[in-house]
Amino acid sequence: MTGLGRGITEPEPVSDDDWPGPGGAHMPDGASPDGASLVQLHESIATLLASRGQWRQAYQHLRSALELVHADRTEPPRIPEQLRREVDRLRREHAEAREQSIRDSLTASYNRRYLDQRLVTLLSEWGGKPGGLAVALVDLDWFKQVNDTFGHLIGDRVLQRVVELLQDGLPEDGFCARYGGEEFALVLPAVDGPTAVAMAEAARIKVENHDWNKIVLGLRVTVSIGVAHEPAPGVGVGPERQLRQADGLLYTAKQSGRNAVAYRVGGRTFLAGPAAGRRAVTEPRALAY
Structure with a gap:
């Protein structure tokens, strides 16, 4: 198999x-x-x-x-x-x-059960490996409009294609899991912060530049991403907290105009790629971490 x-x-x-x-x-x-x-x-x-x-x-x-x-x-x-x-x-x-x-029946990506189990295993086996662990939460922008305009069958095909694009180029031991609805998690082990942000930005570009007209004319799909990186996984930050951090950054990317990657360095939040030069970062009023 x-x-x-x-x-x-x-x-x-x-x-x-x-x-x-x-x-x-x-x-x-x-x-x-x-x-x-x-x-x-x-x-x-x-x-x-x-x-x-x-x-x-x-x-x-x-x-x-x-x-x-x-x-x-x-x-x-x-x-x-x-x-x-x-x-x-x-x-x-x-x-x-x-x-x-442990697979999502629609997209064939891993499901939430596998995500939770694998994160716990990664942290328990980390043992001071170099790099760090990044978790990126990816959410399709305006996906309800895709379903309302083109129908749920087209929406399902979009989800399947997005997963294929997200899985392309993942590092060794990295994986994609369906987090819920039109939201997915990318787990990127043994990478530093800038590399994790670069991978997330590359995934965003792949989705934006994909020829969605091959599925249906007039279709356009973009994603927003929040990247939470931990240089020393498991030291004071468990998988639940890192997921919450990624979720808060995803919300920031959404509030800052969508089709963007948000991340934090030194207590400050930034947008990656072209979005950094044309938008102001809109921080949520309160983050639960």
């Missing part, structure tokens, strides 16, 4: 070296009742673990069951190819179900 983002990969096929044995093994003739019960116990535990995706632990229990079944044999058992294919299929289905659970 292929995906638009990183982090979720299709499981590798089971090899002879790590194969634990069939889950439905039967006791040979003459086996003791106690031995049969222990085999069934191992198989039941393996089934439960496999349903949770804990494949390694499930394999250990299946291997134990298989060793009990073949305890009196001098040659190692041969694993039927049908059982091998069945477990490979179950592993693929589990990975696909996991992938679908």
Whole structure:
């Protein structure tokens, strides 16, 4: 299975070296009742673990069951190819179900659940890496007018195309997630503040300069972006607070005329790119951070 983002990969096929044995093994003739019960116990535990995706632990229990079944044999058992294919299929289905659970059904970007989980993981594993962590919140300008003028089907196509443009050129381990409605989050790990702002401005330009007439004549789409950068992620600033900071800056970009990128340096708010030379920054009256 292929995906638009990183982090979720299709499981590798089971090899002879790590194969634990069939889950439905039967006791040979003459086996003791106690031995049969222990085999069934191992198989039941393996089934439960496999349903949770804990494949390694499930394999250990299946291997134990298989060793009990073949305890009196001098040659190692041969694993039927049908059982091998069945477990490979179950592993693929589990990975696909996991992938679908963290994807937005319309845009195929990651969803809010994945965003929240991944931010927590990034912060917990940061460990003083260079650069920093940037979160950019992106909101389509006047999107209600797009839906009202051209219809919701066109609006859906616009959202899908915007995601494709936002995902183009993301850094390693960076990703795009649908934050809600027509709002998206770009997570940019291991980048400094100026680089994060430059990436956000590049994304804004891509959306503005895209030939939207290919979808429908007269269509124009722009985005506003708020970029919150933390040079030392996790030190006094958690993911919720950084998201609130990005949201406040997004509001500033909207209030300052839209189609702009807003960011903060040294306690002051600025607009990036051409917007910096032609607009005054309109700060919100109160920011919740």
